[in-house]
Amino acid sequence: MKFPPEFVSVTYGAGGSNHNATVDLIKRLHDETKIDIAAHLTLVNSSILDVKDLIKLYASIGIKKIVALRGDPPGGLDKPYEAYIDGFQRTSDLIKEIKNLNTFKVYIAGYPEIHPESLNKEYDINTLKSKVDAGGDIIITQFFFNNQFFYNFLETLKNKNINIPVMPGIVPIVNYSTIKKFANKCGTKIPNLISKKFLNANESLIKNNDLCINIAVNQIVALLENGIKEFHLYSLNRIQLIEKIWITAINNY
Numbered sequence: 001m002k003f004p005p006e007f008v009s010v011t012y013g014a015g016g017s018n019h020n021a022t023v024d025l026i027k028r029l030h031d032e033t034k035i036d037i038a039a040h041l042t043l044v045n046s047s048i049l050d051v052k053d054l055i056k057l058y059a060s061i062g063i064k065k066i067v068a069l070r071g072d073p074p075g076g077l078d079k080p081y082e083a084y085i086d087g088f089q090r091t092s093d094l095i096k097e098i099k100n101l102n103t104f105k106v107y108i109a110g111y112p113e114i115h116p117e118s119l120n121k122e123y124d125i126n127t128l129k130s131k132v133d134a135g136g137d138i139i140i141t142q143f144f145f146n147n148q149f150f151y152n153f154l155e156t157l158k159n160k161n162i163n164i165p166v167m168p169g170i171v172p173i174v175n176y177s178t179i180k181k182f183a184n185k186c187g188t189k190i191p192n193l194i195s196k197k198f199l200n201a202n203e204s205l206i207k208n209n210d211l212c213i214n215i216a217v218n219q220i221v222a223l224l225e226n227g228i229k230e231f232h233l234y235s236l237n238r239i240q241l242i243e244k245i246w247i248t249a250i251n252n253y
Contacts, residue, residue, distance in 0.1 A: 003244045003250070007036040008233075009067050010105075012044075022093065023054070027061055034178040038107060039063050043094060044070030047086040052097060061103040067140065068095050068131070081153055091213035095134035112144045112153040116187035125160055132162050139164060140232045144172035144185075145215075146191055168223060171234040172241060173198070174209065174215045214243050220249040 010026050012019065039058055059065065070091045088094045091108070094149065098104050102148050109133045111124060116123035128139070139157075144150055148167050157166065173179045176198040183190055194215060198206065205211045220231060235242045 001239070002033075002241070003246055007038045007065055008103075009038040009040060011040045011207070012042055012071065022054050023057070026058070026063065030061055031061060036065065037063055038065035038105075040067045041093065041098070042069045042070060044071035045087075046140070048088055048097075049086075051088065051094065054103065054139075055098055055101050055104075058112075063106060065107065066098055066104045067109075068098060068136070069109055069120065080242075090130070092130040092134040095131055095136055095221045099135040102215060105137050106135055106165075107134070107140050109142065110139040110151040110153065111142045111187065113167075113187050113189065115142075116185065116197070119207070125156060125162075129160060129162055132164055133201075137164060140167045141166065141169045142186055142188060143169040144188055145194055145219065146189065147219060149189075150223070151226070154195055167230050167232040168201075168228060169232045169234060170216060172209075172212045172236070172238070174212055174236060174238065174241070174246060176206075200247050209241060213241070213248060216245045217249045217252060221252050223247070224253045 003198070008029070010029070012022055014098045022040075026037055029035055029037050042052065043059075046054075055066070088097070092222060095106055095108065099107055108128070109120075110128050114121055115127070115220075118127065132139075141150065141153070154166060157163075171179065173194070176195075180190060180195075187205060197211060197215070201211050224233070233242050233246065
């Protein structure tokens with residue numbers, strides 16, 4: 001990439017699946033490239049002992065960044081989450097253990113709108129604060145499309161004396177129907193203006209990703225103009241598309 005990222009995060013499969021493939025990929029990327037890796041670590045379907053062993057393995061490999069997450073319910077986002085009986089019960093407990101075992105930089109998740117399982121906004125922010133108090137270093141947000149939600153989120157964090165850095169999560173709308181379904185499950189609202197653009201766009205604009213790029217670039221540029229300097233781009237494994245979005249945004253800023 002013309003503008004190499006500060007790091008690349010490597011996710012688990014849905015519900016914590018593909019564990020061995022994830023570890024193998026992280027090790028190969030670390031050993032064979034100069035890319036800095038942030039390894040995702042979740043509570044799903046894993047005992048405390050297994051998670052501790054994995055943390056130690058990452059440390060031995062040379063990984064210095066971990067994205068600490070609860071993880072999605074093994075049965076899918078539409079199923080209720082149940083903590084693994086022999087595992088960590090809360091993400092904050094996982095973060096404390098990560099910090100106890102090594103000097104990782106720990107990224108944690110935040111929701112500019114609200115986590116779909118949270119009782120209310122206050123509960124949501126208190127959950128986030130517990131992760132910060134446990135040792136979370138940087139917040140990466142769930143993706144959003146209305147920047148005002150992000151600005152409001154920053155103001156709420158300030159009022160709660162949560163002062164760690166916050167990276168906005170940006171996702172390109174490569175496939176509108178897929179992102180819409182995922183957004184609904186994640187509690188993310190897609191503005192009517194964006195929905196109308198996709199519903200009314202001609203096929204070539206969608207097929208060539210022109211509309212996708214335009215929407216992502218406009219969002220990033222607006223955030224840049226409001227003082228945001230770091231971003232977490234959800235690549236969906238489309239690195240060339242992400243590079244085009246980022247270069248276009250920088251040129252338009």
